Amino acid sequence: MKNIIFALFISTLVLSACTEETSTNIIENEDIEALISSTIENAEKHDVSKFEEYELESVIDGDTIRIKYNGSSEKVRFLLVDTPETNHETLGEQPYGPEAKEFTKQLLAGQDTVYLEFDVSYRDKYKRLLAYIYTKEGISVQEQLLKNGLARVAYIYDPNTKHVDWFKSIQKTAQQSAIGIWSVEDYVTNRGYDKEAYYAITEKNKDDKKTENDKSITNNSSCVIKGNINSKGNKIYHMPGQRDYDNTIAEEMFCTEKEAEDGGFLPAKQ
Known part of the structure; x- marks a missing residue:
């Protein structure tokens, strides 16, 4: 104790x-x-x-x-x-x-x-x-x-x-x-x-500790793939530059497409 x-x-x-x-x-x-x-x-x-x-x-x-x-x-x-x-x-x-x-x-x-x-x-x-x-x-x-x-x-x-x-x-x-x-x-x-x-x-x-935190922030800033669940329950991920990227509210953020797909998300068509 x-x-x-x-x-x-x-x-x-x-x-x-x-x-x-x-x-x-x-x-x-x-x-x-x-x-x-x-x-x-x-x-x-x-x-x-x-x-x-x-x-x-x-x-x-x-x-x-x-x-x-x-x-x-x-x-x-x-x-x-x-x-x-x-x-x-x-x-x-x-x-x-x-x-x-x-x-x-x-x-x-x-x-x-x-x-x-x-x-x-x-x-x-x-x-x-x-x-x-x-x-x-x-x-x-x-x-x-x-x-x-x-x-x-x-x-x-x-x-x-x-x-x-x-x-x-x-x-x-x-x-x-x-x-x-x-x-x-x-x-x-x-x-x-x-x-x-x-x-x-x-x-x-x-x-x-500050250096560690700075590294963590830097690493997290590279995770820009937005994972969104739409009204139908479909899990879609959006890449920077795609049509709806800026308007998409992310439920999750991913660093790579593989990470997103491993999480059950499919790529947006546009």
């Missing part, structure tokens, strides 16, 4: 091919809602009874939330995953960044608390908390971001590698399905996301 939904999303990629710093809007909010509905229904539910529960304050980005931790408001960076940026000071907004944020936001909608599974180290060099995030129902947020092509496995630093093999296996399936961030070749790199590569490829796709 999810792959079908995403296949529809990917068909709209060319609409977002723009070199300006504007919102990509690749997936509409109602599409995210459908994806979330499918995710909640079908996602594996993990046992969170041994994890720590904290008050959820807000969703900052696709891979970052804010919680109430020991009486203080703190950022939590999702371990082992990286989603495209939405408002980075140097990178700006990246394709699929807003979609990843909206996905996380809607997946956690109505959740006043979240469950955190810590690894060995609790914080990164920026003093942010590091954790695996779960809903009350036991849905892994990282798992679903990866599964739906909205995040890559990244920032693998010892000793926090508990779920790296699990996450990589999920990512591999998303890559093979070419969904989300994996739908545009060379957009995902070992260093992050290459926005220029994304726009170059989507622009090329748009140009290729």
Whole structure:
């Protein structure tokens, strides 16, 4: 079900091919809602009874939330995953960044608390908390971001590698399905996301589609044989230059006489 939904999303990629710093809007909010509905229904539910529960304050980005931790408001960076940026000071907004944020936001909608599974180290060099995030129902947020092509496995630093093999296996399936961030070749790199590569490829796709459409129009313009069904039910085709050609209203157009005759039409006598 999810792959079908995403296949529809990917068909709209060319609409977002723009070199300006504007919102990509690749997936509409109602599409995210459908994806979330499918995710909640079908996602594996993990046992969170041994994890720590904290008050959820807000969703900052696709891979970052804010919680109430020991009486203080703190950022939590999702371990082992990286989603495209939405408002980075140097990178700006990246394709699929807003979609990843909206996905996380809607997946956690109505959740006043979240469950955190810590690894060995609790914080990164920026003093942010590091954790695996779960809903009350036991849905892994990282798992679903990866599964739906909205995040890559990244920032693998010892000793926090508990779920790296699990996450990589999920990512591999998303890559093979070419969904989300994996739908545009060379957009995902070992260093992050290459926005220029994304726009170059989507622009090329748009140009290729235009060329295809132009060819189709050219080919169709050569199909000038008019097929008409008269009042007696006779199927007649008219060639350009024949007496009644200009006055004939075509039920069908044909490119060759053989095509017309194969369709059951006979040549006009005049």
